[in-house]
Amino acid sequence: MNKRSLSRIEKPKASENMIRLAKRTDGDRYIATAKIIDVDGEKILLLNFFQRSELVKEKTGAAFRTFISRSDYITQDLSSARVKWKTGSFKSILGWYWWNTKEKGHDVTFASDSDFISAKYYMKAYFEGEDPNVWDAIWKFQDEVLDRRLKAKHKKETDKIDKKMEMVPEKPEGFEKWVHEIAMGDKRYLVYEAASKKKMTTGYCTYCKRTVRIDVKSVQPRNKKRGNCPNCGSPVTFIPKGYFPTYQRDSKWVCLMQKVSTVIVSRYFHVHQEIQRDYNYKESFSISELCRAFLEEDNVEIKIDSYEWGIYKQHGLPRWCPDQNHKNCASAVVYTENLPEVFKGTFYRYCALDLYQKKLACDPVPVWRFMNTYPRYTYLEMFLKAGLVNLTGEIVEGHAYELDLNGKTPETILGISKKYISILREIDGGTAELRLLKQCESDNILPQGEDIRGFCERFGGNDELIGVINAHMSIRKFNKYMDKQRTVLPKHKEVPCHAAWCSPESYSKKERMREGYRNLAKDWLDYISWSATLKYDIKDMYVLLPPDFGKAHDRVMKEYQAFKDEQERKRQEELEKLIKKALDAAEGIPAMMMKARGLMIILPKSGSEIKEEGRTLHHCVGTYVERVAKGETMILFIRKETAPDVPYFTLEYRDGKVIQCRGKKNCGMTKDVKAFVKAFERKMKEESEAENSVKGRRAG
Structure with a gap:
């Protein structure tokens, strides 16, 4: 129309x-x-x-x-x-x-x-x-x-998507075989007959599909232990037959990158594997492509268009749609066979993503985080080639807080010299190990790589702890000492915490072991601090590393507590003297003994009286004792003349005026108390003016 x-x-x-x-x-x-x-x-x-x-x-x-x-x-x-x-x-x-x-x-x-x-x-x-x-x-x-109208509008969008999808080439020959052999290589099982007292037992390998004989003494199969199949030599996970579920389901994301003109397309496949115990360990395997992301270089910027396989605009039919974040394919195992060809002539030609994936074997890589991080930090290639895989992963995930990411050389980026970098490379260390090496270099200590790794496994990147250790002993000696002390700790019945119920994997046996070591290290640091305060010779190895740490810790803790109690007693005595001096100086002021309207002012005699006032009226005047002792403020009690010993209201007077006056549970003043306080403030002002006048005449 x-x-x-x-x-x-x-x-x-x-x-x-x-x-x-x-x-x-x-x-x-x-x-x-x-x-x-x-x-x-x-x-x-x-x-x-x-x-x-x-x-x-x-x-x-x-x-x-x-x-x-x-x-x-x-x-x-x-x-x-x-x-x-x-x-x-x-x-x-x-x-x-x-x-x-x-x-x-x-x-x-x-x-x-x-x-x-x-x-x-x-x-x-x-x-x-x-x-x-x-x-x-x-x-x-x-x-x-x-x-x-809506169909015409949607057709414009879907036609563009379809045109883009037509550009995507076929999967490389052998891709599905790679998925089965390499990407899912850690999802192979050897289901064995449990036999603790037998020399030989039998098992079934789900990979080579053969019944095999297992030498119990040499192989020592355990539940979820990694090993190799005696028949095909493939890496497998040992699982006792009684523990193997009816349906063993495993899934993983894999990523296939391909070149389309100047665009790199990442294709994400969801792999699902199911092994049925009751059907002679029958295995079913499926690969479904669910996401595609197109990466295009625009000068320095990287543009990404992502799509997912799903229902488009509630039309009911599955097709390629704009990404709705319904699929979590953030990390995937990357197909590495064609990466040099894919990245040739692009900004990513030296990114070493293939090396990163090969170092991690069949573990997933955060693909797009890596692709987004590399243009800013191109030295990721250098770290990967140096064998710093764990550190690279932390940089990609954004957890590398110990690095100068704008540095130009390994020394400036890592903040340590070459000989310490070689130790970091030796143990493939991450941020925690780097923190320890920084502290060691600061202390001019050159540790062994295995000692740093062992320390980090037990105590994490605790640079405060390693700084104390470096001042007195070797890291290896401390590790051995803590291993020995942990074995003699009393064992308590474990009650899983809330975190363990919510995520049992995160509260594993290994994590509980680390928690035990770290708690022990905290206790040791406290013990050293107390010993130093008590003037013990902490250079003496018997004091530093007592044979029975538990007993030594408890003994020194009691001595330290007694020492602190004695210090507090002396401090309180000195405080009381100062308070008495301040209160004695106020006794001669007439307003301090004022009586009117059935109320009266009472001057406290000690700091303990002020604290008792706060406890009785449930307010915080007890915390003002030190300020009274220093002469910074004055605390007075308002009592009824009929009950002079019963706390009623508490008044703070400072700099010639009443700052506050509180009753029970910090309640405000009643009308008669408010009038009494105003009269007290006025009388104090008059007496102050009179005193200043007398001083002025004497000076004249």
């Missing part, structure tokens, strides 16, 4: 009959007229809508009008002076529609029978049932138009 031609049609005016109809009815919001007109040689149904509330006021202008052709519709808003069009259907424009009665309503009535007949004749192709409804027919027609 031509909007210009439609807008030139004369705007409708309401007739006298329509105004009278509006005044007689009160159940409808709109009164409509309908007529079939000819526009540019096409028959069009014109519906004019007049608001009943405006007709009652004898305003004859229409609110809006709708033009309906055989294939489209459009609505003109007549409430605006300028031409304004709406594409919404009557469902959004007319609004309310009720279903509670047998007759359906739309808050609209036709102005006359001729209007109804015109609309009914034009929309007859959309009538249903014996009692056709004009508005239902119009709604059905508009729904068809909206659906057609």
